[in-house]
Structures are given as C-alpha cells and as structure tokens.
Amino acid sequence: MTTWALHTDLSLDEVNLHLAALEAAGLLGIAEQDGRATVHLTGRPADLPLNGRWVPVEPRDWNAAWKAGIAPVTVGAVTIVPPWLPAPAGAPVVLVVEPAQAFGTGHHETTTGCLAALQELALHRARVLDVGTGTGDLALAAARLGATAVVAVDTDPLAVATARGNAAANGVTLDVRLGSADAADGTFDVVLANLDTATLVGVAADLAARLAPRGTLVASGVGRERAADGRAALEALGLAVVVRPGREWVVLLGRHR
Numbered sequence: 001m002t003t004w005a006l007h008t009d010l011s012l013d014e015v016n017l018h019l020a021a022l023e024a025a026g027l028l029g030i031a032e033q034d035g036r037a038t039v040h041l042t043g044r045p046a047d048l049p050l051n052g053r054w055v056p057v058e059p060r061d062w063n064a065a066w067k068a069g070i071a072p073v074t075v076g077a078v079t080i081v082p083p084w085l086p087a088p089a090g091a092p093v094v095l096v097v098e099p100a101q102a103f104g105t106g107h108h109e110t111t112t113g114c115l116a117a118l119q120e121l122a123l124h125r126a127r128v129l130d131v132g133t134g135t136g137d138l139a140l141a142a143a144r145l146g147a148t149a150v151v152a153v154d155t156d157p158l159a160v161a162t163a164r165g166n167a168a169a170n171g172v173t174l175d176v177r178l179g180s181a182d183a184a185d186g187t188f189d190v191v192l193a194n195l196d197t198a199t200l201v202g203v204a205a206d207l208a209a210r211l212a213p214r215g216t217l218v219a220s221g222v223g224r225e226r227a228a229d230g231r232a233a234l235e236a237l238g239l240a241v242v243v244r245p246g247r248e249w250v251v252l253l254g255r256h257r
C-alpha cells in the first residue's frame with residue numbers, strides 16, 4: 001500500500017504539538033533532517049493542521065526513508081544511536097536504542113531536557129525510578145551513568161517489551177514493570193517522569209511518595225504554557241519546584257521541602 005510523506009518546514013518539536021491529530025490521521029512516524037520534519041501517514045487527509053509538500057511513498061521506500069531521518073542524539077556525555085548506525089567515535093556513554101516513535105527516540109526536547117538534568121545529579125549508587133519509560137532511554141542513561149538500581153515503569157505493554165529489549169541489547173540491568181509509579185516499591189534518589197501534563201498531574205502524588213527525602217524529581221512532557229499547572233500540582237504536595245524552560249517545553253525539578 002502506498003503511504004504518504006508530508007515534508008514540512010517545521011521542526012520535530014513543532015510537529016509534535018499536533019501529535020494527537022496526526023495519530024488520529026494514521027501517523028506512521030516522524031523524521032527530522034536539517035531541522036525540518038517529515039510526517040509519514042497511511043493516507044493523505046484533507047483536514048490536517050499542517051502544511052507542506054505531499055509525496056507518495058512506495059512501501060519499499062518507507063522504512064529506508066524513516067531510518068535515514070534518524071540521527072544520533074548527544075546530550076552531555078550520553079549519545080543515543082539507532083542500531084543501524086555506528087556509535088560516534090569517542091562518545092563516553094553510548095546507548096543503542098531502537099527508535100519507537102510513540103515511546104521516545106531520544107530526539108524530543110522533553111527527553112533531551114531530562115537527560116541534561118539527569119547528568120547534573122549524583123547518580124553513583126543512586127536508586128532511580130523512571131515513570132513512563134517508553135523505549136527505556138532515560139532509564140538506560142541513568143544505569144550507565146552510575147545508578148545501582150533502576151526501576152522503569154510504563155502503562156503500555158509494548159513500551160515495557162521495548163524497554164526490556166533495549167536493556168538487553170545494551171547489556172544493562174533494568175527492572176522494567178508494567179504499570180505506573182505505584183508499581184514500584186520503596187523510595188528513590190531520582191524519579192524521572194517524562195509524561196504529558198495531565199498524566200503528570202494525575203500521578204504527582206505517587207511520584208512524590210516514591211521520592212526519597214533528599215531525592216530529586218525530574219519531570220517533563222509539560223509545554224511552557226502548562227508549566228504553572230505542573231508546578232502547582234507538585235507544590236501542592238509539598239515539593240519545592242524549579243521550572244527550567246526549554247524552547248517549547250519545560251523540565252520541572254522537584255525536591256521535598
């Protein structure tokens with residue numbers, strides 16, 4: 001079956017703002033090259049909230065086109081590469097992550113923001129919980145940066161299987177569980193939560209309960225316009241919150257008062 005590629009002038013982050021509409025329209029994947037996103041769809045819907053150049057894609061071309069748009073991502077010491085690309089020479093921490101569009105390819109600003117914040121924390125011997133682990137990219141990074149115990153949870157069984165596969169492929173031990181923050185036991189020095197705002201607000205109490213007294217919550221998936229909502233939800237639970245704005249998204253850092 002022929003699929004369609006919509007070549008836009010928008011960045012991946014800008015296109016991601018329309019993710020819900022794209023998914024409803026038969027999204028197959030999004031690739032970015034030179035700062036411009038190409039959206040691959042099963043068809044060519046008339047009412048899409050994006051403009052650009054439509055190109056039909058024969059079935060054989062789709063996989064190669066998508067793969068060609070996936071480049072390694074480096075944040076600080078961590079480089080995430082897809083399995084079909086060589087690791088950049090000299091990269092201190094290389095994670096091979098099979099990209100899964102819905103679960104975190106490592107390219108999204110929310111993921112890079114969490115990766116940057118993670119590397120500012122003392123991870124040696126730390127216990128880390130990753131809520132909404134997706135491909136497991138953040139959990140893998142935490143483990144490779146020195147955390148001794150990493151629990152990764154996700155409510156989607158496909159994400160759980162993907163994260164387990166990526167852990168095995170990288171020779172990293174992750175405790176991957178189906179569920180949310182309440183599927184983990186005990187408390188953690190670092191709690192990662194790259195979710196959307198509504199989900200973050202919904203699970204905020206569980207995240208705070210999993211945070212050790214001197215631990216740090218690193219949360220994202222919150223757009224700049226919703227930063228106040230995310231902050232208020234965490235502050236209501238007694239956390240002191242620092243909001244770190246990115247281009248379109250924020251990272252929220254929370255600590256018990």
Ligand SMILES: C[S@@+](CC[C@H](N)C(=O)[O-])C[C@H]1O[C@@H](n2cnc3c(N)ncnc32)[C@H](O)[C@@H]1O
Pocket residue numbers: 102103104105106110111114131132133134135136137138153154155156159179180181194195196199203221
């Ligand atoms: C934006 S992805 C983040 C993936 C990865 N952590 C990253 O930063 O690249 C969000 C993930 O959260 C999962 N998720 C959604 N609601 C959740 C919840 N209430 N508890 C745990 N995981 C959830 C989704 O299945 C998805 O895999």
